[in-house]
Amino acid sequence: MSDSHDHDHDEAHTGPIKTPKQLAWAVLFAFVVPVIVIIMLANYVSTDSKPAAGTGALDAQAVAERIAPVARVEVKDANDSGAMKTGEQVFQAQCSACHATGAAGSPKFGDAAAWGPRIKSGVEALLNSALKGKGNMGPQGGGDFSDFEVQRAVVYMANNGGAKFDEPKMPAPAASAAN
Numbered sequence: 001m002s003d004s005h006d007h008d009h010d011e012a013h014t015g016p017i018k019t020p021k022q023l024a025w026a027v028l029f030a031f032v033v034p035v036i037v038i039i040m041l042a043n044y045v046s047t048d049s050k051p052a053a054g055t056g057a058l059d060a061q062a063v064a065e066r067i068a069p070v071a072r073v074e075v076k077d078a079n080d081s082g083a084m085k086t087g088e089q090v091f092q093a094q095c096s097a098c099h100a101t102g103a104a105g106s107p108k109f110g111d112a113a114a115w116g117p118r119i120k121s122g123v124e125a126l127l128n129s130a131l132k133g134k135g136n137m138g139p140q141g142g143g144d145f146s147d148f149e150v151q152r153a154v155v156y157m158a159n160n161g162g163a164k165f166d167e168p169k170m171p172a173p174a175a176s177a178a179n
Helices: 003-014 020-049 060-066 087-099 112-120 122-131 149-161
Strands: none
Touching: 003 087, 020 112, 112 122, 122 149
């Protein structure tokens, strides 16, 4: 009786692998197959981002577009009198968005009552407000127009609001550094 009891006890503690061949197959399926599956999945997932043969993804122009700078700096010559805009042109391009309708509390173009107190402060104060910004109006200095062009627009708007400011004089050309 004790013999049969020991025999049942030994079989209960044995695993499913009984031979070295079964052990080799178990190792193969437990370690090698998952590694191969992971490599194949990684390759499958990453093939979408690889340019296929015959596409223009590696052309010089396509590469240049992808690595182009986000912005660029353009330096304008403030003394180029041929390109200077008049006060009316600057007003139409920049200032009319708010001053034509009186939006955001701005004095409406041609409204003498709204411009009166501002005109009394003088053209320099108006220009300073335009260049540096005031209230809801953002600074206009350093934008699309030179400070001189903004000054022309300020004088144009103020004169249409009842002022008698003189048209600003063209700034003198800067002395050449070559002297």
